[in-house]
Amino acid sequence: MRIRIDLAYDGTDFKGWASQPALRTVQGELTAALHTVLRVPAGTLQVTCAGRTDSGVHARGQVAHCDLPAEVVDRLPDSLEPVTRRLNGVLDPDLRIHALTVAPEGFDARFGALWRRYAYRIADRPELVDPLRRRHVLAWPRALDLDAMNEAAAGLVGLHDFAAFCKQREGATTIRTLQELRWSRDADGIAVGHVRADAFCHSMVRALVGCLIAVGEGRREPAWAAEILAGRRRDPGVVVVHAHGLTLEEVGYPDDADLAARVLLTSARRTEEETHG
Known part of the structure; x- marks a missing residue:
C-alpha cells in the first residue's frame, strides 16, 4: 500500500531534504521515524518527495509517498490518524506531519506533480524586520521597486532553458516551464515573490530572486533579466540569495x-531529458 504524506518543516537546522551520512536531513528524520513507529527494520522503507529542498529552505506544503509492505499494512489501524500522532510524537518540533492518507491508485509524489509553488519573503525596510521571523524572511537593507521587478519577471515566464539560473548537473536538463513569477506585498508589507513551475533545477528560485533584487534596487534595468536568460550561462552579476527566505508552499x-497518465508522461520526459542532457 502506498501512503501519501503531507508535511511541513522549518529548514534552518536541516541539511536539505535528501538523506546524507552523518547529517540531519528531512528525508533521514522522516524515514527513521517511520521505521520506529511502524516497527520495521532500518532500510525497509523509502520516502520520495515532490521536490527536494536545499539546505535551509522551508516547506509548508511538501508532499511525499512511501510504499508499505504487506506485513505493515496488516497491522495498521482503520484510521491513519493515530499513526500521524505517533510520528509527530517521535519527530522533533521543526518537522510536522499534517496528514497520512492512503494514496489513490497511480499516485507518485514526484512524477505525478503538475507544479510546485514557492514563496520568497523579503523585509526591505527597517520597520519590517521582525526578529521573530528572522529564520523565514530575508532582511534586505535597501527598498525594492516591485513594479520594476514584475516588469523584469514577465520576460522570464514560460518554457525556457534556465541554465543561467541553475547550478547545472552533468546529464541533467535545465529546460523548465516557469508558470508564474510575480511580486506583491503581504498585509504586513513584506515583499513576497510567488514562483510556480512544473519543476525547478538546483538553486533556480534563489538565483531568479537574486536577479530580480538587482532590478528592484535600480542597479539593473528590467530588460537585464531576459538578457541573462538568453545567455544560458551563469552570470557573476546574478547573486544566489540566502536559503532562509524561501518556502515550498504547495x-x-x-x-x-489522471494521476497514472501524468506519471507516465513525466517519467518519459525525464528519461528523455537525462538521455540527451
Whole structure:
C-alpha cells in the first residue's frame, strides 16, 4: 500500500531534504521515524518527495509517498490518524506531519506533480524586520521597486532553458516551464515573490530572486533579466540569495483519474531529458 504524506518543516537546522551520512536531513528524520513507529527494520522503507529542498529552505506544503509492505499494512489501524500522532510524537518540533492518507491508485509524489509553488519573503525596510521571523524572511537593507521587478519577471515566464539560473548537473536538463513569477506585498508589507513551475533545477528560485533584487534596487534595468536568460550561462552579476527566505508552499496534482497518465508522461520526459542532457 502506498501512503501519501503531507508535511511541513522549518529548514534552518536541516541539511536539505535528501538523506546524507552523518547529517540531519528531512528525508533521514522522516524515514527513521517511520521505521520506529511502524516497527520495521532500518532500510525497509523509502520516502520520495515532490521536490527536494536545499539546505535551509522551508516547506509548508511538501508532499511525499512511501510504499508499505504487506506485513505493515496488516497491522495498521482503520484510521491513519493515530499513526500521524505517533510520528509527530517521535519527530522533533521543526518537522510536522499534517496528514497520512492512503494514496489513490497511480499516485507518485514526484512524477505525478503538475507544479510546485514557492514563496520568497523579503523585509526591505527597517520597520519590517521582525526578529521573530528572522529564520523565514530575508532582511534586505535597501527598498525594492516591485513594479520594476514584475516588469523584469514577465520576460522570464514560460518554457525556457534556465541554465543561467541553475547550478547545472552533468546529464541533467535545465529546460523548465516557469508558470508564474510575480511580486506583491503581504498585509504586513513584506515583499513576497510567488514562483510556480512544473519543476525547478538546483538553486533556480534563489538565483531568479537574486536577479530580480538587482532590478528592484535600480542597479539593473528590467530588460537585464531576459538578457541573462538568453545567455544560458551563469552570470557573476546574478547573486544566489540566502536559503532562509524561501518556502515550498504547495504542490499541485491532477485529478485522481489522471494521476497514472501524468506519471507516465513525466517519467518519459525525464528519461528523455537525462538521455540527451
